[in-house]
Amino acid sequence: MIEQISGLPPGALGFRASGQVTAQDYERVLVPDVEAAFALNRKLRLLYHVGPDFTGFDPGAMWEDAMLGFRHFSGWDRVALVTDVPWLRVAALAMGFAVPAQFKLFNNIELDEATTWIGEAHSTDEEGNK
Structure with missing residues (x-):
């Protein structure tokens, strides 16, 4: 299941994946x-x-995720x-270099930090991947 995370700053979207994520989850929630x-x-x-509580992605969900990324390849500012x-x-970590945006990886305990980072202005001394 995918649900939208509310309360993020303008220009930012957030999604939470839990349980088994399907292609229909992407088609109904994330893609629109x-x-x-x-x-x-x-x-x-x-x-x-x-x-x-995430249990996995169905193969169709992984395909939808890849296609969405390719459709908007240069449109991401931060991920x-x-x-x-x-x-x-x-x-x-292996594929982060291919994301044409600032990309940062956080642990679940760092969700608040990730939310703050998404809303911050760009810094010239950004540490990059975590």
């Missing part, structure tokens, strides 16, 4: 919200929280991934 936000903004910031899922952290 992202497309609507891109209709109003040239650049977006994304906070994606994969919580402790924060918050998770303690080991395989997802490894994949994010």
